[in-house]
Amino acid sequence: MHRKFIIIGGGAAGYFAAINAAEMHPDLEVIILEGSNGVLQKVKVSGGGRCNVSHACFTPNELVEFYPRGKKELLGPFHQFMTGDTMEWFENRGIPLKIEDDNRIFPQSNSSQTIIDCFLESAKAAGVKVKISTRVDAIEKSRDKFIVKTKSENFTADFLLVASGSNAKVWAMLDGLGHSIIKPVPSLFTFNIVDERLKDIPGTSVPKASVKVLNSKLAEQGPLLITHWGLSGPGILKLSAWGALEFHENDYQFEIEVNWLSKKFEIVLEHLKSVKKEQSKKQVILHSVFDEISKRLWEKLVIAAKIYSDSQWAQLNNKQLEDLANQLTKCTFKVNGKSTFKDEFVTAGGIDLKEINFKRFESKLHKNLFFAGEVLNIDAVTGGFNFQNAWTGGWIVANSISPLTPKGGI
Incomplete structure (x- = not known):
């Protein structure tokens, strides 16, 4: 038998x-x-x-x-x-x-x-x-x-x-x-974020960003994807897995800091200063000066740095350059909930x-x-x-x- x-x-x-x-x-x-x-x-x-x-x-x-x-x-x-x-x-x-x-x-x-x-x-x-x-x-x-x-x-x-x-x-x-x-x-989920910098640009991605949770040891690197509801992509999903229990305890309310370039603030600031010298007559908002950042995301970050849409590079002061470098390397967002993949x-x-x-x-x-x-x-x-x-x-x-x-x- x-x-x-x-x-x-x-x-x-x-x-x-x-x-x-x-x-x-x-x-x-x-x-x-x-x-x-x-x-x-x-x-x-x-x-x-x-x-x-x-x-x-x-x-x-x-x-x-x-x-x-x-x-x-x-x-x-x-x-x-x-x-x-x-x-x-x-x-x-x-x-x-x-x-x-x-x-x-x-x-x-x-x-x-x-x-x-x-x-x-x-x-x-x-x-x-x-x-x-x-x-x-x-x-x-x-x-x-x-x-x-x-x-x-x-x-x-x-x-x-x-x-x-x-x-x-x-x-x-x-x-x-x-x-x-x-x-x-839940262990794999995306972050729900309502923020003007992410509005109207779903589908925009960056190849290698760094994301860390403020007031926590949690941090990850990887591709990021902007969606209709916030942020997704491998970098976010990896972070959601490692922080699954912590995020659940906090009812999925926390803050993150995104470095879109995974580069140090000082390095990015120096690059922006050199662009100011080399492209002084060009409008800041028209062209991203980093290959990793799409034109749509670049426009959002430039506006967030309080740089006027018609500003030329030569017109930027040190404070504006620093603000733009901060948007590129220390961009903070409030996470308010999650979206899971049902399938x-x-x-x-x-x-x-x-x-x-x-x-x-x-x-x-x-x-x-x-x-x-x-x-x-x-x-x-x-x-x-x-x-x-x-x-x-x-x-x-x-x-x-x-x-x-x-x-x-x-």
């Missing part, structure tokens, strides 16, 4: 674990229970629909630095399976990947559908059963097995993997099994990591109960790191569920 491996959650970690388990252990009956009527929805929308598979960081000690929660716990697992292994896994299945200039890894097709098709085809070939619209209502322990109850039928599992992501109902069921749940809060929603919070054996991603409270992905209190900055956590956890679970010698591995 086949033993059953039941996976709650049809996301990245669940599929990865299911495929590897089915390929490694042919004696297993592998079943994915997906609550919605679709599969791999987060994979579909990730990376702007291109699927940011991972990040080109190939040293475990460096890779863990991108995880605000889970850094210590993931070091060992990343020695077992990490970025290079992920790339090999997909490429062995005919999915070539590419590393972009910012080190994010995408399929060469630039389409998340390529990754979805790979999972669906691999799952089918390995004999994985996928049951959509099968929402779990209860999880019970019966001796050495688990009873997973749904409206349509009950499933008895020899091995149970919970890979349901940020799911309050499933967390409540796990709480009933004795696990501690760290209250989830790519990531949270800080979940199952307390102290209750997990990370050599197997197994519960310390219940043998053969496993967890992978965002159901755990692990989250990362943007850039493919959350997916890498999912792949690593799923692969280790697949290796841990059976004492039998695997058929093949990856």
